[in-house]
Structure formats: structure tokens, C-alpha cells
Amino acid sequence: MAVKELLGQLHEAAECPRKQLEKYLGEGKKVIAMAPVYGPQEIVHSMGLVPMGVWGADVEINEAKKYYPAFICSVMQTILELGIKGEYKGVSAIIIPSLCDSLKTLGQNWKYAVADIPFIPMTYPQNRRQDYGVKFTRAGYGRVISDLEVATGARFSEPALAKSNALYNEHNRAMREFAEIASYADITAAQRSDVFKSAWFMTVEEHTAIVKELNEELKKGPRAEGKLRVLVTGILADSPSLLKIFDDNGIQVAFDDVANESRQYRTDVPEMANPVDALAHKFANMDNCTLLYDRDKKRVDYIIEQAKAHEAQGVIVLMTKFCDPEEFDYVPIKRACDKAGLMHLNIEVDRQMVNYEQAGTMIQAFKEMC
Ligand code: SF4
Numbered sequence: 167m168a169v170k171e172l173l174g175q176l177h178e179a180a181e182c183p184r185k186q187l188e189k190y191l192g193e194g195k196k197v198i199a200m201a202p203v204y205g206p207q208e209i210v211h212s213m214g215l216v217p218m219g220v221w222g223a224d225v226e227i228n229e230a231k232k233y234y235p236a237f238i239c240s241v242m243q244t245i246l247e248l249g250i251k252g253e254y255k256g257v258s259a260i261i262i263p264s265l266c267d268s269l270k271t272l273g274q275n276w277k278y279a280v281a282d283i284p285f286i287p288m289t290y291p292q293n294r295r296q297d298y299g300v301k302f303t304r305a306g307y308g309r310v311i312s313d314l315e316v317a318t319g320a321r322f323s324e325p326a327l328a329k330s331n332a333l334y335n336e337h338n339r340a341m342r343e344f345a346e347i348a349s350y351a352d353i354t355a356a357q358r359s360d361v362f363k364s365a366w367f368m369t370v371e372e373h374t375a376i377v378k379e380l381n382e383e384l385k386k387g388p389r390a391e392g393k394l395r396v397l398v399t400g401i402l403a404d405s406p407s408l409l410k411i412f413d414d415n416g417i418q419v420a421f422d423d424v425a426n427e428s429r430q431y432r433t434d435v436p437e438m439a440n441p442v443d444a445l446a447h448k449f450a451n452m453d454n455c456t457l458l459y460d461r462d463k464k465r466v467d468y469i470i471e472q473a474k475a476h477e478a479q480g481v482i483v484l485m486t487k488f489c490d491p492e493e494f495d496y497v498p499i500k501r502a503c504d505k506a507g508l509m510h511l512n513i514e515v516d517r518q519m520v521n522y523e524q525a526g527t528m529i530q531a532f533k534e535m536c
Pocket of ligand 1: 202239240241242266267268269401457486488489490491492
């Protein structure tokens with residue numbers, strides 16, 4: 167299949183998750199909603215269920231205001247809004263990890279606001295690397311498994327999980343390869359985003375097959391010429407209006423450190439005799455993310471290293487409004503960029519944003535200065 171058709175398939179899935187949900191429900195499958203940022207998709211898949219990501223949407227917030235104050239991130243607010251409005255109808259349960267304070271409140275509000283979709287908590291430890299941290303994560307996965315069994319009637323087995331772990335590792339490799347190829351390929355920021363976004367709404371088997379084919383086709387195609395190479399960092403980078411501004415200004419996403427994009431695919435499940443232990447070690451091995459405890463802020467060094475490795479001329483920080491973890495990281499990122507001689511731009515983003523004129527002007531000025 168040609169690049170255009172492959173990207174077309176991914177665009178369709180990225181643009182219309184409800185259609186994907188209807189498709190899987192129509193095939194008699196049970197679907198589990200996965201809230202940000204890291205949930206055990208491998209466990210869900212191994213039980214014959216379809217994990218689908220829920221990261222909110224660019225919609226007006228009305229109902230969720232009854233549960234949240236205005237100063238909480240719009241990712242949380244719009245997930246709840248969509249839940250209350252019935253957008254996730256048909257989903258068997260939602261898994262909500264506990265990795266930031268806002269996420270902790272989402273589960274509690276969900277129980278009352280969307281009572282027909284069971285809430286399954288996944289409580290992760292802050293100190294994830296030590297033995298006790300791994301044990302804690304493993305216990306959390308045990309709770310998820312038993313709650314999934316109750317909510318769906320599906321059964322868990324270790325051999326099935328071992329197979330799912332291997333499939334997700336294969337997907338990780340395909341996505342990492344895509345990020346490298348897309349760094350130099352003639353591909354727009356919007357198309358690149360579709361590849362990452364669609365992963366949340368397709369089965370891992372379908373998505374891996376398309377991305378592998380896309381990688382092979384892109385390798386044969388032309389390289390991007392004369393564009394401004396930037397590293398993009400943040401929680402989300404999927405706003406069509408913002409991506410259009412990137413593309414109108416000739417911005418090439420040389421690499422990303424975005425929570426719902428490359429951060430998902432950096433760490434594989436290690437080879438271990440017990441697949442649940444292996445999955446708990448995967449979480450222990452994850453790093454360089456705002457939501458993972460990091461006393462030394464190694465994420466900052468990671469951003470600079472990746473910017474240099476991918477020949478980025480600048481760094482664009484997409485700062486999700488009211489996201490405390492990301493806000494804490496901004497000053498060290500700014501200082502590190504200054505020290506490394508990299509231009510940087512901080513754009514505040516919000517699922518509620520309708521006017522991108524200011525962002526457009528900032529990107530134009532950034533381009534001229536780089
Ligand atoms: S990490 Fe930030 S954007 Fe994500 S849920 Fe927490 S506060 Fe919201």
C-alpha cells in the first residue's frame with residue numbers, strides 16, 4: 167500500500183475513536199478505556215480485551231465543572247465530560263493510573279459521575295525501582311487483573327500475558343523506528359501525530375502491521391528539505407489547529423518527548439520467567455518522564471541529548487495548562503536549552519483553546535530567530 171493510503175487509514179482511526187469503538191463492539195469484543203499516562207495495556211490485551219486510550223478531546227466543558235474546579239488540567243476535565251455525556255458507552259471499564267494528583271481525583275469523581283462504567287484503579291509507587299517498589303507495582307497489577315475479571319468475565323493467564331508482552335514490545339520497536347524515520351522523512355506534523363494518536367484506538371496487531379509497512383515505504387520516499395527541525399516536548403501534541411501552524415511554518419518534528427507519543431514506546435518488557443514480574447520491571451525501568459519520580463531531573467538532559475542527536479535547531483515546550491508536573495520541569499528545561507545554545511519556545515496549550523493566533527505569532531517569531 168502507498169504511504170498516502172497507510173496514513174489515510176491511521177488518520178481515520180485518529181480522527182474518529184468512536185467509530186473504532188463501535189467496530190470492536192460490533193465484532194463482539196469487550197473494550198477497556200485506558201486513562202493517561204501508563205496503564206498495563208499488555209494485561210488487558212492478554213485477557214482478550216481491547217485497550218483504548220482516553221486522553222480527553224477538544225470539547226467544551228459543562229458537566230465536568232460540577233466535579234472539578236476550573237484550575238485543573240483540561241485533559242482530566244474532558245475525559246470526565248465525555249464520560250458523563252456517554253461518549254464511552256459500551257466500554258466495560260476504565261483503568262485510571264495514579265501518577266499525578268489530577269489523575270488521583272479523576273477516579274474518585276468517575277465513580278459518581280459515570281457510575282455505569284466501572285473504575286479500576288492502578289496505583290503506582292513513586293519509588294518504582296527498588297524491590298519494594300516493584301513488589302508494589304506487581305500487587306497493583308494483581309488488583310487490575312481481578313477487577314478486570316469481575317468487570318468483564320474474562321480470565322487471566324500467564325502464558326497469554328507473555329505473548330501480549332512480546333506483541334507490545336514489537337509495537338514499541340515499530341514506533342521507535344517510525345520516530346527515527348519520520349525525523350527526516352517528507353511528512354507533515356499532522357501526519358506524524360496521526361501515527362501516534364491512532365495507536366490508542368487500534369488493536370496492537372493492526373497498528374503494528376500498518377506502521378511496519380509505513381516505515382518501509384517512508385524509507386524509500388523523499389527526505390524533508392529546508393524545514394526548521396524542532397524537538398517537541400509535553401503531555402499532548404495532537405491539536406489539529408496547532409499542528410497546522412507547525413506545518414504552515416515549515417516545522418519538522420525532529421523528535422518528541424511527548425507523553426502520549428514517544429514516551430509510551432521507550433521501554434520494553436524485559437525477558438523474565440514470570441510475565442507479571444516482567445511487566446512490573448518494565449515500569450521500574452521507565453524514565454525521563456514528568457510523571458515518574460526523578461530527583462535529578464534526568465528528563466532535562468534527555469531532551470537536550472535527543473535534540474542534539476536529531477539535529478534539532480530548537481525545542482518547543484507544549485505546556486498543558488494547570489499541569490503541575492510539567493510546569494515544575496519548565497525552568498530546568500529552559501536553563502538547559504540556554505546552556506546548550508538551543509532556541510526554545512513555551513506554548514501554553516489547553517483542550518479548551520479555540521484561538522491559536524497567539525501561538526501562530528510565537529511560532530513565526532521563533533522560526534525567524536532560529
Ligand atoms: S500529568 Fe498533567 S496533563 Fe496529565 S493528568 Fe496530570 S495534570 Fe493533567
